[in-house]
Amino acid sequence: MKANIVIIGAGISGVSIAYNLAKKGVKDIVVFDDNYLSGGSTGRCGAGIRQQWGTKNNCILAKKSVEFFETAQEELGYPRDIEFKQEGYLIVAMTKEEDIQFEKNVLLQNSLGIPAVKLTPLEAQKIVPHLNIENVVSATFCNTDGHLNPFTVTDAYYLAAKRLGVKFYYQEKVLDIIVNNNKIEKVITTSHEVLTSKVVNAAGGYSKEIGKMVGIDIPVYSEKHEILVTEPIEKIQGPMVMSFSLNIYCQQVPHGSFVMGRSDPFMPKGYNIDSSWYFLDEMAKTVVNILPPIGELRVIRQWGGLYNLSPDRLPIISDVNELPGFYLACGFSGHGFMFAPMTGLLLSEIILGEKTTLDTTDLNINRFKNANFNDYEKSVV
């Protein structure tokens, strides 16, 4: 088999890259994934779409992605519902330091056209009546943030790309990439050998392993994050409620269930995604404290997934100086889902040598050479 471009990973980033390339007229695109449709980090994510960030790059990536999601149902011509619900993110500050940081964040967000506002605890409680404001210092709210169904939106991209001629192979693992004289020659999978000169690494939690196949050390690592979901009930909560210091995000999805997650500061690096009782205990304590009535709901399921973390917690959307034809979409640090439209657009522009919609210098892998990161994205759970 021959291909113009091989994309490794059919999560939201991979399907978005495939769709954008195919839309620009690129033929013979092949996508491999060793799992089912959205079986990796995409299908395991918290289904949130947020523009309230503390760094300019993330704000712009998120805002432009939201603009796409607003029209995605039509643009992708999808027969099912992608469930894009814009009822906001309510982020609560529990400490004076957070309050000061949020003040700065909102100024930055507003300067970039993101309609976030700073709220008093009482104003926050008007938006989410069951919020326990006892120790809340302040909050920020952006009404165009919200929810998106990871399964159906990935399916939508996949179907749209397929209609444009992209070939997808699921349950097919990439075993090796052959490079000769600093040129990519072929990709070997469990069932195919594909002659190609261009490879996109969109392998999410496993992107470092793909880098190793071509001798490129990508400065990312993977880490398990866990989520649980409750039984569905009638709608009582519009926005996602989030706190960095309490370490929680919790939303009621259109289906009616509550989806919530938190991170474990002592989680070792690695590829383990098993569910843990420790997460269940900590999650229950956290959510019952900040959103007391949710305590009445039964937990139905819990699962784990991988964050792929970069040193500055910003994405790597990049070509690679050391190996022409090798491209990266990884290191999203837990937020690849919400940035996917821009990931696909920017990487397709980079691959085709077009002028990029945004300056991608700060997304290039070169930024990590001889750099220290004091100014990293702190708005991460």
Next chain:
Amino acid sequence: MNEKDVIICRCEDVTLEDLHKLMEEGYTSFEEIKRILRVGMGPCQGNSCGQLVQREIAKFTKTPIDKVKTQKVRPLTAGVKLKAIVEALDDES
């Protein structure tokens, strides 16, 4: 009986018609079907729909039923109130 009236998944209100339509679109593994129709993701954790979906996949893909994988089984085995988990923790400490 009309396929529209045959319930496959009671938790998520999925009919035999929904299932057949999706398989005709090309989604023929349990995990793919689960991601779109939510079968196996409800409070029963696939205890009622699991074997029914497995049988339909086997018929549709002409695969022996023991070769058709069912859904990933996840904790918890039964629904537990979040509050009850917190109270149990309080009792322990």
